[in-house]
Amino acid sequence: MKGDELKQLEDEIRNCIKCPLYKSRTNTVPGEGSHNPAIMFIGEAPGKQEDIQGRPFVGRAGEYLTHLISTLDLKREDVYITNVVKCRPPNNRDPTDEEIEKCLPYLRRQIKLLKPKIIVALGRHAAKTLARESGISFKGITRERGKISRVRIYGLEISLVYTYHPAAALYNPNLKNIIEGDFRKIKELLNTDDTKKKRGTLDDFL
Numbered sequence: 001m002k003g004d005e006l007k008q009l010e011d012e013i014r015n016c017i018k019c020p021l022y023k024s025r026t027n028t029v030p031g032e033g034s035h036n037p038a039i040m041f042i043g044e045a046p047g048k049q050e051d052i053q054g055r056p057f058v059g060r061a062g063e064y065l066t067h068l069i070s071t072l073d074l075k076r077e078d079v080y081i082t083n084v085v086k087c088r089p090p091n092n093r094d095p096t097d098e099e100i101e102k103c104l105p106y107l108r109r110q111i112k113l114l115k116p117k118i119i120v121a122l123g124r125h126a127a128k129t130l131a132r133e134s135g136i137s138f139k140g141i142t143r144e145r146g147k148i149s150r151v152r153i154y155g156l157e158i159s160l161v162y163t164y165h166p167a168a169a170l171y172n173p174n175l176k177n178i179i180e181g182d183f184r185k186i187k188e189l190l191n192t193d194d195t196k197k198k199r200g201t202l203d204d205f206l
């Protein structure tokens, strides 16, 4: 059952020692949310609060992401939230290419199990990684944000959307309007017939 497979994946992540980040982490942050989400949000890597709590996007950037999700008339429990890298890089430095590569099989399995209709990549690291995994080019977050691409990823046909990382808006209020505009586009996309068709079997809710 999907719930069991997700639980097993979480356990594997909790015991992961594939890259050096395991030495400095307090907790791994596998991800959380609906097991049958129409939409999946993928950030970069856990920060301090996430490392302490073992949950994604629970610090200040997370508060803003939770607000942005509410503008879609959704709650956090209606979506799935995770990161490309599941452990906190020391001092919140950028994850290295090696850390991303080592962690990517977990994200791949999450996407294949959850089968979202829409993936929103938050920030350049997630955007670059998901573009590459979808086999499409990526010319930088400033040029690509707000675009909606129909892509095939891991055998699924989905809409891939990039926007700025919510933390960026905390440091640069000008980006807030842009992110909020991107979320209005995501809301329209969510209301298209194809996305509304997302339904689960009983198993999806267990």
Ligand code: URA
Residues within 6 Å of the ligand: 043, 044, 045, 046, 047, 050, 055, 056, 057, 058, 059, 061, 062, 083, 167
């Ligand atoms: N930034 C991220 O990219 N992910 C989190 O979970 C928190 C902050």
